[in-house]
Every structure is written in C-alpha cells, then in structure tokens.
Amino acid sequence: MKELVESIAKALVDHPEDVHVTENDEGRSLTLKLSVHADDMGKVIGKQGRIAKAIRSVVYAAGVSQNKRINLEIG
Template sequence: MTRDADVDALVTYVVTSLVEHPEEVAIDKQETDALTTYEVTVHPDDVGKVIGRQGRVVKSLRVLVRAAASLNGSDATVEVVG
C-alpha cells in the first residue's frame, strides 16, 4: 500500500498554529538530491515559540516532518531562519 504525505501542508499548518502572527509566516523549500529543507521565517516575537524551550518544539517538528517525508520515500528537515 502506497501512502503519500503532504509535507508542505504539514509544515505550514503546524508553524502557523504555533505563532501569534500567522500572516507573517514564510516557508522556503530548498530541495537537493537527498534532502528537502524547509526554512521557516516568522515574526521576531514568534521565533521563541517555534523553537521552544531548549529547542523542544523545533525538534518535535523535525521528527514529524521527517516521518511524513519518509512515507514519500524522501528525507526532510526544518530550519528556523528568523
């Protein structure tokens, strides 16, 4: 059975749900042969909410994104740019 995950929609949904200013969320997708990187830019006041204490929120987001991408047979990660 083949499953397809919409990783782009997952990243957008989770990040916009976390922040106070969802209209200022920008997600840039960088693709290479082996890895897709989602560069997340948010309002300066929301950076801490996306990163979380000791990076726990962004680590959890990376786990979710990597698991969803593996359903498509690829690898992905998330970076918070600012």
C-alpha cells in the same frame, strides 16, 4: 510537506500572516526553511528547542513515507 510545516507553525504563533516556508527539492533530499515574525521565534523553538524538535520529528516521519530526507531550518 511545505503545507504541513506552515499549518503547524501558524497554530503556534501570534502573527500567522508572517509565517513563510521555502522549499528546495534536490531529488531525494528536501530542505524546508521556516521563517516567522521575530516576536514568535521563541514560540516556534520552545524551551530547550523542544517544540522545534517535535516539528522536525513530524516532518521526518512524513518524509520517510515519501522516501525523502528532510532538513528543516528555522530562522
């Protein structure tokens, strides 16, 4: 799951070397924290949060197939 978020984020930003995802697995719950370069924050969030919402939708769908509840934090 971590690799999925990294690959999506790296495709969106100007500084892909600054994309980092940390993973915290708590049984049936998985928390992913995405951090990017400050200049790229707007590109990952998008207008009115549309891109962030789309990334979350993809991650949630992937989590359903693994029977996990996924929480994606961007910051």
